[in-house]
Amino acid sequence: MDGHVTIKTIAKNTNFSLTTVSRVLNGTSEKHRISKTTQKIILEEAKKLGYIPNMAAKTLRSNRSHTVGLIVPSLSNPFFSIVASTVSKMLHNQGYVVLMSDSDNNEKEERKMLQALQAQNLVGLIAIPLGKRQNYELLNQSTIPTVFIDRFFSDFSFYSVSTDHYKSSFQLVEHLIEMGHRKIACIQGDEHVVSNTYRVDGYREALKVHGLTYQYLGGVSFTEEEGYLETKLLLQKKDRPTAILALSDTILLGVLKALKEAKISVPEEVSVVSFDNSSYLDFLEVPVTSIAQPITQIAQLAVRLLLEQIDDRGLSYREESERIILLDSTLIFRSSVADLRNR
Incomplete structure (x- = not known):
């Protein structure tokens, strides 16, 4: 190719009209009832040729x-x-x-x-x-x-x-309770973020429903540093939790670092769970139970x-x-x- 691929090039190569090609590339196929087969042929040809739409021209034509x-x-x-x-x-x-x-x-x-x-x-x-x-x-x-x-x-x-952050957090805490945990701490992110608020609400409600009085809530940001510092503070308390809920995987990394420095084993001494289910959780020394968001x-x-x-x-x-x-x-x-x- 000469490096200048246009809809005319694609129309010629696929034997479809300029109008049909234009509608497929503009994302209006469904509106104009263009078949899936036709869409596939045109899009594959455009990809093969390295077609790049001229957005300036497109804006002028559509006036937006x-x-x-x-x-x-x-x-x-x-x-x-x-x-x-x-x-x-x-x-x-x-x-x-x-x-x-x-x-x-x-x-x-x-x-x-x-x-x-x-x-x-x-x-x-x-x-x-x-x-x-x-x-x-x-x-x-x-x-x-x-x-x-x-x-x-x-x-x-x-x-x-x-x-559904509330439902997810409730489910995660309930799993810990079902596994026999009665002292569950929560390290949160930014309290102004609505997703954090709902996760905290889910944590508190699960404890309430199951009649648990132990509650610990710390943290101010979704960062590894925050997870680390809050866990350091948590470990200084006489009444330690048996499980820690990290409200993000970034917080979790800080939690694990602090536990490792204190030579506290997971899960033998302290269990941990988290939100986000990042791909690396499977490859940690101890793979971590987590909420996978869609x-x-x-x-x-x-x-x-x-x-x-x-x-x-x-x-x-x-x-x-x-x-x-x-x-x-x-x-x-x-x-x-x-x-x-x-x-």
């Missing part, structure tokens, strides 16, 4: 931008990086340019990035907010289609997709909701119960929880 903003708290967190990768791939396949920003868990940076993205004439935005609502107040009053992932503000008009499905659903709003399919407003979509998680059992039922 084809740029979507994506803002995440930190790409160093496996959960956020998988979300970002899935969202970007899906939107690219639909002919959109994705402007991604990493706020580095900094609210001032998040505000700057939101302002910069809004200046790009976005057609839509997908965001994982840091937690405080102020940065998104103006956005809530705008007409930019927006979808939140994992975190949300219930009184905002945006759609949001996340794991990350790919969350990202895919968020993109679908955004595209439906962009296409103006009647999703401008819904009741809170319809706007906030919660997906079930899966508890992955490994060897980090000791069985105390016969002790």
